[in-house]
Amino acid sequence: MANTDDDRRPKYQRIADSLREAIQSGEYGPGDRLPGENDLMATYGVARMTARQALSVLRDEGVAEARKGAGVFVRAFRPLRRRGIQRLSQERWGNGRSIWSADIEDRALEVDQVTVSEEVAPDRIGAVLDLAEDETVCVRRRRFVLDGKPVLLSTSYLPASVVAGSAITQEDTGPGGTYARLAELGYKPAHFREEIRSRMPSKDEAAQLGMSAGTPVVLVCRTAFTDEGRPVEINEMTLDAASYILEYDFDA
């Protein structure tokens, strides 16, 4: 779209726009150092404060990140591709693999901060799982760390009455994970619903995911249903948006 208002942009915005264009065109690649305040002052003939504002626009957008004492760098973006539909196909968890292995290619994924507990279901969970008041759920919390960087927080809720005594109540759910165990219990997941939102992280989430400023989280809420339509698991996930591309493939 033609923009004849260009000259009305404040100076710091014009500098930020031209740096952004240089990044989008590939002149500065992921991880490259951007011109510093002194460079921008010399190139554009502006005051230090203007140069600083220009760089802070790119930081606020999440396009660039500051490294203490080293300068401002183009955010290195090598996201995971999370294929929503293929990764949950039964052939995958049906023969003992983790659904996560679909996403990580050759990269090192670790799971940490695993906790398993039995808790009264939060209202929103009880409503979807159709539980009686005060009925308990098995709650599985964990964090996924890729190449040393935390990328995802996950909390699963399953009706305690369904999973009692199974490996789902243990830290290690065994080959094929929770979905393979649910199948053995007679509650094979046949249908999934994923709901996706995005917002800024809370301070806690930003700390747990080691996130840079100016980066949102993506929330994925997955509900697994048996072929009779009974919901048997809700998994609430919080993803560092800079670490993921979500992909869904489907027919018309």
Next chain:
Amino acid sequence: MANTDDDRRPKYQRIADSLREAIQSGEYGPGDRLPGENDLMATYGVARMTARQALSVLRDEGVAEARKGAGVFVRAFRPLRRRGIQRLSQERWGNGRSIWSADIEDRALEVDQVTVSEEVAPDRIGAVLDLAEDETVCVRRRRFVLDGKPVLLSTSYLPASVVAGSAITQEDTGPGGTYARLAELGYKPAHFREEIRSRMPSKDEAAQLGMSAGTPVVLVCRTAFTDEGRPVEINEMTLDAASYILEYDFDA
């Protein structure tokens, strides 16, 4: 998760956390006015600056928004539910409805800022559509406005050689829209890929979508393929994250 470090949180953070809990529990609903600086000073015995910081935490997270002269309010969140798979089913566009009508229920959706032009394909588009260098695309830009609020920017790219002379090159594509016309031209969309990312908006995007501070955009890039696997359209969409829930339903 037990948090024994609670007492180490700064005061403004403790106040923000307790307001957030009150919002999440429903004590303050969407659109409700939150306690003001004076209320927080009295309730918590803190200085004005601390009260102000507490409210700004919630604004930065996008949980609350300030209205000039009126106070700080819980962000009214009545998002659109965008059902990624059902909305693109052939029965829908196959009989003359717009795919968008699947999402809007009883609400008033307007399309504005429609432009149609023929342009040399940007590199990333030419690469996916498998075009020769300098080959042109038909570019359809528009903005979607729901209940008076802009919610989505959309830019579609189609090979000019495919759509030349059809209603796709007009502002009004006719009943069933672009996909119905592609079918008539012998390029019926049979398969879709949607890729989803999230980041903070640029200043331009925030202005075009009338977004509040602390709100990210969701990017959806959809590619439509014929049943021979030929890509015939790329649609790059920019969504106000506070206005949408994306939903995908699929079988194991």
